Amino acid sequence: MILKGKKGIIFGALDSKSIAWKVAEEAKNQGAKFVLTNAPIAMRMGEINDLAEKCNSEIIPADATSMEDLENLFNKSHEILGGKIDFILHSIGMSINVRKGKHYTDLNHDFMVKGMDVSAMSFHRVMQTAMKLDVMNEWGSIVALSYIAAQRTFPDYNDMADNKAYLESIARSFGYHFGKQKKVRVNTISQSPTLTTAGSGVKGFDGFYKYADMMSPLGNAPSEDCANYVISLFSDLTRMVTMQNLFHDGGFSYTGVSQEIMDNFITND
Numbered sequence: 001m002i003l004k005g006k007k008g009i010i011f012g013a014l015d016s017k018s019i020a021w022k023v024a025e026e027a028k029n030q031g032a033k034f035v036l037t038n039a040p041i042a043m044r045m046g047e048i049n050d051l052a053e054k055c056n057s058e059i060i061p062a063d064a065t066s067m068e069d070l071e072n073l074f075n076k077s078h079e080i081l082g083g084k085i086d087f088i089l090h091s092i093g094m095s096i097n098v099r100k101g102k103h104y105t106d107l108n109h110d111f112m113v114k115g116m117d118v119s120a121m122s123f124h125r126v127m128q129t130a131m132k133l134d135v136m137n138e139w140g141s142i143v144a145l146s147y148i149a150a151q152r153t154f155p156d157y158n159d160m161a162d163n164k165a166y167l168e169s170i171a172r173s174f175g176y177h178f179g180k181q182k183k184v185r186v187n188t189i190s191q192s193p194t195l196t197t198a199g200s201g202v203k204g205f206d207g208f209y210k211y212a213d214m215m216s217p218l219g220n221a222p223s224e225d226c227a228n229y230v231i232s233l234f235s236d237l238t239r240m241v242t243m244q245n246l247f248h249d250g251g252f253s254y255t256g257v258s259q260e261i262m263d264n265f266i267t268n269d
């Protein structure tokens with residue numbers, strides 16, 4: 001029960017495959033109370049209601065690119081949870097260019113701006129609103145999810161690579177100010193490829209997933225383990241960790257090549 005007595009907001013649970021869904025289940029197991037939120041359009045599917053019931057949580061719709069929605073979300077959460085909050089999970093990503101199969105060298109820049117707003121600027125919007133409304137308790141923790149394409153090129157990850165680089169930079173920049181003002185920590189977790197709606201939207205995801213699995217000494221990190229890592233960052237066990245991009249990838253990020261990959265290139269002559 002390492003989150004006993006803690007309160008928070010979880011963005012981005014779409015269906016049972018979502019990383020945010022696993023985080024919500026584990027946060028509940030660990031004794032937290034929280035509000036669930038997602039874009040109004042994502043709620044049409046209705047699956048989030050099952051999660052809310054299971055976690056004894058309320059749902060407040062909010063488009064993470066709307067300051068009005070975010071203000072409403074924080075004000076209502078404050079009421080529902082009966083006070084300030086201790087943690088926020090930002091588990092949001094979307095690229096219209098990826099969805100429409102646009103090549104990186106032929107992007108639609110209106111789509112690019114929209115994707116950047118949803119996937120990266122929304123993190124700034126969330127933290128700015130939380131700070132202005134003074135909803136965070138001291139020693140609180142804010143986590144967003146990222147991917148290694150922020151540091152290294154994966155051609156089919158498209159403009160999401162740039163969005164993740166921006167997201168990680170916002171974590172550092174806002175992390176400084178939130179730390180100084182409120183002792184709130186801000187980190188990103190860079191997760192292995194994971195079979196979710198957002199993940200499998202990336203072109204060639206299957207090959208991508210298998211390659212990463214073969215490269216990583218521990219294999220790809222499952223979403224349940226990602227949830228556990230998020231929980232550790234919400235807990236008091238990581239009070240002094242902030243402004244970091246933390247790899248949760250079974251060792252992928254520091255592996256040059258694995259034997260399994262090499263085996264495909266070794267010839268006998």
Ligand SMILES: NC(=O)c1ccc[n+]([C@@H]2O[C@H](COP(=O)([O-])OP(=O)(O)OC[C@H]3O[C@@H](n4cnc5c(N)ncnc54)[C@H](O)[C@@H]3O)[C@@H](O)[C@H]2O)c1
Binds near residue numbers: 039042065092192
């Ligand atoms: N799946 C992977 O391979 C992988 C790997 C590394 C990082 N991530 C990141 O993990 C996070 C969660 O993605 P996931 O894989 O669980 O997929 P997912 O599709 O289940 O979650 C993405 C969520 O973003 C929400 N969203 C989109 N636009 C929004 C908006 N305007 N306002 C509020 N919410 C909005 C969606 O409704 C959805 O719930 C994303 O940031 C993603 O980039 C995923």
